[in-house]
Every structure is written in structure tokens, then in C-alpha cells.
Amino acid sequence: MDFKDQIAQLASRVEKMLPQIQTEEATKNALVMPFIQIMGYNVFNPFEVNPEFIADLGIKKGEKVDYAIMKDGEPTILIECKHHLENLDPHNSQLFRYFHTTKAKFGLLTNGLVYRFYTDLVEKNKMDSSPFFEFRLIDVKDTELAELKKFHKSYFDVENITNTASELKYLNELKSLLHQEITEPSDSFITFFTKQIYPKVITAKVKEQFAPIIKRSFTQLINDAINERLKSALNQEKEKDAAEAVKIEEVIAAEPSSGIVTTEEEIEGFFIVKSMLRETIDPKRITYRDALSYFAILLDDNNRKTICRLYLNTKKYLAILDENKKEVKYELQSLDDLYLHANILNEAVVKLESVKVKLS
Incomplete structure (x- = not known):
């Protein structure tokens, strides 16, 4: 079973398991540990996956992060886990504190359903406030799987991930911004596009008239693109079926007479x-x-x-x-x-x- 199938299999089990997962500890055992295992790390080997890793914070001793992925005796990825019902937004500060006290290059904050990867793009050895990569387990996309696979033990390369992290971060932020603007266009967004097609002064009333038009045009553009891809996929399937039908007919024609007639x-x-x-x-x-x-x-x-x-x-x-x-x-x-x-x-x-x- 390849990497993509393993992730899909874990995702398919999640919805069935969630009603039975009542605690943070159960979230770790049922969701996070299987995920770490899929990523190629032995969760039962403390030299690879160190649970309750101690990350001392100055005079505050004994602070522990849930898991640390280890390499050559040093942590490379710190993993902080929360209950699957918890919103992750308030919890990155905890991972932030752990990050600068260790040699780890990456931080992972997860509730078993959403996975957020952090690094230090803005300021060296200081974890960024926003993740450079994020995905949802139950609807992970192929492009996200390609990025996730870079963290697999077999492919893990700090320099390679760091080189693409900046581009990935800004790409995701732009996608989020575009989604927000398409859903609810801002005043500046409306003004920008209205100026391209409207020759007169852009007043508040003009922007009010153009706002729903701009929103609708983007929706139609996206729908048209989706429909074109669906048509293309259906045509390819029809061509495959037609070619297969021809092959079957050729086989039937070549069959020796045995009293069997395929109709x-x-x-x-x-x-x-x-x-x-x-x-x-x-x-x-x-x-x-x-x-x-x-x-x-x-x-x-x-x-x-x-x-x-x-x-x-x-x-x-x-x-x-x-x-x-x-x-x-x-x-x-x-x-x-x-x-x-x-x-x-x-x-x-x-x-x-x-x-x-x-x-x-």
C-alpha cells in the first residue's frame, strides 16, 4: 500500500472512531500516532519518536512537548497535540515557546484532523506565528500529499523543505486571500476590477452596483473551468470504453467456433x-x-x-x-x-x- 492509500485509509477510519475519542490522550493514540507511523517513524522507538519530550524554558524546568521526531539524537520536528474537538488557533503559542529552546527546525500543531506545520521563515530560531503548510486529514488534496510526503522519514530533507516552505506559505496565504475576496469582495478589490472596465469616476454607488457583478463573474469563471475539466474527463472515459469495445469485438471475431456466441x-x-x-x-x-x-x-x-x-x-x-x-x-x-x-x-x-x- 502506497503513501496516498495509507493516508486515505486512516482518513476513512476517522469518522467512525471520533464518537469514541473522548480525551486528548485518546486523540493521540487513535489519530496522531497512526499518522506518525504512516510518516515512516517507529512510534515505539524513543530514538525516533520521543514522547513527552522535555523542552526546558529558562528557569521553568520540565516543560514537555507531546512528541519529538528525533534524528542523530536531536529533535527535528516538535509535535503538540490537542483534542480533536479543539480549535487550534489559540494553541500555537505553546509550541512557539518550545520551538526556540530546542534545535528543532519544524513544529507541528494538530488535533488529529487538522495538521499545521511551522518553521522560522521570518526570524531565525523563532517560530513563525502562521503555518507554512496546513491540511485537513479527511479531505487532503493530491497537491497537499506531495508536500506532506517531504516529511516522510524516507524523503525528509531539512534544506529541501526549507527552500520550498516560503513559497508554500505565501501560496497558501494568497489562496486564502483570493477565496475571501471572491466570497466577499473588499472595497479595494471591487475598485481595482471596476477601474479596468468602467470609464467614468468610481463612486460609492458604482462600487455598490459592481460588487455583485464581480462576485458572480468569478463564480461563473470557476464553474466554467470545473465543467470543462469534467467534460474532458468524461470524453477520455468514453474514448477508453470505445477502444476497449473494439478490442473485445476483435477478440470475439478471432475466437474459434465452440458453439459460444458472445452477443x-x-x-x-x-x-x-x-x-x-x-x-x-x-x-x-x-x-x-x-x-x-x-x-x-x-x-x-x-x-x-x-x-x-x-x-x-x-x-x-x-x-x-x-x-x-x-x-x-x-x-x-x-x-x-x-x-x-x-x-x-x-x-x-x-x-x-x-x-x-x-x-x-
């Missing part, structure tokens, strides 16, 4: 099932084999991994194999009725995958 209706049924399972399994893993009495749709082209069978020669049936490999049949009035059994088909794939996990 257009069976191929159509195959594509319907495949499309319904896209969100559950990689569609490339879904194949078919035709037989005299039925049309089998398989996982990994393996007869032992039958997703379903289609009976389309006389009466139409969808058949699912139960735990004893016996068929459970569902009558179909037409191929469109396959959509009524999407849940059953998805469950069949999940069961096949769980059996695979147990065997491995």
Missing part, C-alpha cells in the same frame, strides 16, 4: 456492471468469460473471483454466488434492471477483496 446484449451488460463498480474497484480489473449457458463477469480474469453471471439467452437473470458458491438469481425485465442491483454487485466485489486480504 451485443452480453457486452452491453458487461459495460453496465463495469460502470457501476468504478467507484469500488479499478475497472481495469473487471473482465468477462462467456460460457454456453451464462456470461460470467470476473475480477482479475479469475474464475474463482466471479462477481456475477448474466443469463440473457431466454429469460434474463442476474446471478450472484453465495458463500457456498450457489447461485442466487434476480430476474431482469431488461438490462436496465441491473442498475437496481448496484448495491449487491458492489458487496460482491467487497467480499472478493476481503477474501483476498485474508488469504494474503
